[in-house]
Amino acid sequence: MDTEELFTDPRLTAMGLLLEAHAGLNAKLQPVLDENGVSSLDLNALMRLSRSPGQRLRLSDLAAQTSLSTSGITRVVDRLQRAGLVRRESFPGDRRSTYAVLTDEGADRLVRLLPDYLATVERWYTGLLTPGQLPAFLTCLRILRDSVHPEATAGQEE
Template sequence: MTEDLFDDPRLTTMGLLFEAHEGLVAKLEPVWQKYGLSGLDLNAMMRLSRSPGQRLRMSDLAAQTALSTSGVTRLVDRLQRAGLVRRESFPGDRRATYAVLTPDGAERLEQILPDYLATIERWFTGLLTPEQLDGLLTGLRVIRDAVHPDATAHD
């Protein structure tokens, strides 16, 4: 019975996912560091850049980056000190604070994206056929929506 448990294909699936993630992070990390960013910094800035008005409520940014309220506050504080992000209050709703990508933040993204995208292509998307990539994206969205339903912005 124990042998069958150890050979469960679900363990293989999770192991491969973890190994792929760790390997991709190892390939991408030098790109982030070259531009003075961490992976979390880049993730937050990318989410802001792809949001309407290049801004998100702090609570939405926390959900999308899987950070606590205090964690996203520290992240935005660090990016604000670097001039890459600023905070804005929402007129008429003093409870809502937004993180907004600054022009310097957008410029830093424009600098890093060619290297970042080339690395993603080399070590991830370029290794898959279009059909494999489409299936992976579909599957990842299903899983993300089930385990992390707050990962999409609320407007």
Template sequence: MDTTEPFDDPRLTTMGLLFEAHQGLVAKLDPAWRAAGLSGLDLNALLRLARSPGRRLRMSDLAAQTALSTSGVTRLVDRLAKAGLVRRESSPGDRRSTYAALTPEGAERIGQVMPGYLAAIERWFTGLLTPEQLDALVAGLRVIRDAAHPDATARTD
């Protein structure tokens, strides 16, 4: 039996390319958020808050969108709150729900990161693709995300 055949499967190549692209992009984008004293996880959470209605999310939704456990998102929000970048808010309609909300200081910090971050995204990711390639990639990523990580989409309720 030929044991090398399964290792020549093009699906393995596709996954390997995805992992390598992700690792390479993180390495290229890291200096942009580090310059503002943030980790990639910090920036991800702050951007999710900034792009959400009212610039806030339920803690459980933030956990799902950042792929953190409830204790992990609690630690993240604690750290960001200590830095003055987010605050916790109680839900008036549901005492069991707590929200993480972006503060003006958090919005200012994101504003500091954006020029360098967007320039790096353009240089190392979106600018390498034609508009057609980028449209196809975004469409494909949405299909995969919706199937593999449906909790990452923002809730509208």
């Protein structure tokens, strides 16, 4: 492959566009997070818990779903617990498993935050796609996610 072909490879374009879109979307969403006193990591953990059976996940599953290490998710859960948004629970009969559980206060925070968050997502992301494009785009994202991060669905019913 010659230099021009290498530098104009469409795979570079695909990665560049993905990285630019990700950075741009994060910048558009940051004011909503700041206004509600949560980080993107906090919100990701809270959303994962809210969408899980019983609004709870084992810490190891929450770590896998958020792409954090066990020590990383411990720090996030510690911060969320101090804020009263989650609590830890042990599982009867399995002292090795600790669960993070969304509290009523955590659910209330999501209820306050999500309308502005979703409006921003709609304005700068999903609303830019036609109704016919969105399902195909979600399928593509799941293919990519499942390939590079198969443990992301840990603890979820598929």
